[in-house]
Amino acid sequence: xxxxxxxxxxxxxxxxxxxxxxxxxxxxxxxxxxxxxxxxxxxxxxxxxxxxxxxxxxxxxxxxxxxxxxxxxxxxxxxxxxxxxxxxxxxxxxxxxxxxxxxxxxxxxxxxxxxxxxxxxxxxxxxxxxxxxxxxxxxxxxxxxxxxxxxxxxxxxxxxxxxxxxxxxxxxxxxxxxxxxxxxxxxxxxxxxxxxxxxxxxxxxxxxxxxxxxx
Numbered sequence: 001x002x003x004x005x006x007x008x009x010x011x012x013x014x015x016x017x018x019x020x021x022x023x024x025x026x027x028x029x030x031x032x033x034x035x036x037x038x039x040x041x042x043x044x045x046x047x048x049x050x051x052x053x054x055x056x057x058x059x060x061x062x063x064x065x066x067x068x069x070x071x072x073x074x075x076x077x078x079x080x081x082x083x084x085x086x087x088x089x090x091x092x093x094x095x096x097x098x099x100x101x102x103x104x105x106x107x108x109x110x111x112x113x114x115x116x117x118x119x120x121x122x123x124x125x126x127x128x129x130x131x132x133x134x135x136x137x138x139x140x141x142x143x144x145x146x147x148x149x150x151x152x153x154x155x156x157x158x159x160x161x162x163x164x165x166x167x168x169x170x171x172x173x174x175x176x177x178x179x180x181x182x183x184x185x186x187x188x189x190x191x192x193x194x195x196x197x198x199x200x201x202x203x204x205x206x207x208x209x210x211x212x213x214x215x
Contacts, residue, residue: 005036010135012057013065016048045108046070063110064130064138067095070106071115074099075127075139078116078153081146087175098123098141098149116153122194126187144183147175148191148200159199165206181210 008022019042023029036042040053049069051061067076078096082088094112100120106113126145131137141149150173151159157172159165169175188204191197 006052006056006058009052011065012059012061013045013049013051013069013136015050015069019050043109045110046106051110059133061110062132062136062138063095063113064140065132065136066108066110067097067113068138070108070113071097071099071101071104073101073123074115075123075141077141077146077149079150081141082143082150082173082175084140085143085146087143087147087179088173090174116149118149118153119195122149122152122191125194126191142187144187145191147183148188148195148197148203151199151203152195152197159202162202162206162209165199165202169203169206177210180207183207185211 004025005022009018011018019033020029023032026032033042037044041056042050042052044050045066049066051057051066064076068074074097076084076095077098079088079090079092080094080096083090083092094114097113097115098118099115100123101115101117103117104115126142126148127139128142129137129139140146151157151165151168154168157168159168169180170177185204185208188200188207192200192204
């Protein structure tokens with residue numbers, strides 16, 4: 001691979017426009033892209049999104065950064081964010097996100113990426129920007145928002161009472177009571193309003209009870 005291409009693209013994850021910019025000196029850049037893909041010097045994650053092949057990476061590829069790039073507007077949430085924040089013990093293979101677009105799932109050479117549709121009013125709150133280095137960052141839900149997204153989106157769970165919510169949180173998701181006590185019920189109440197969700201209101205009540213020492 002010409003050094004100029006690797007020098008011009010500092011990030012490990014990049015889009016088609018960045019690749020075209022790095023190939024500005026080539027008379028037929030699309031043919032060059034085809035050649036780079038064939039040789040494995042770059043890898044197409046999905047149409048318009050690429051990473052460098054392993055031999056040319058300066059740093060590990062970030063699946064979190066890719067999740068933000070693959071489909072948007074979106075940010076990481078749900079099970080993957082709960083695992084990221086240490087709330088649930090299970091390892092989550094697919095990177096899960098929320099979006100204001102329609103729900104989608106992508107199978108890529110870098111793994112599975114899923115996107116759950118939520119209202120724009122709920123998408124606009126509860127995210128944080130995590131910097132990996134000076135060139136790369138990604139958006140992810142804060143713990144309260146990730147849990148609110150999960151509770152609201154899990155249609156398989158019948159939750160109509162605080163008792164049912166406690167069972168869901170501690171027995172199904174396996175979140176420790178101490179971790180729940182560390183959450184902010186005021187934020188959860190805000191997300192309940194944005195979602196207009198009785199479930200998330202119950203979640204806020206359960207967390208508030210736990211923080212007061214209730215059961």
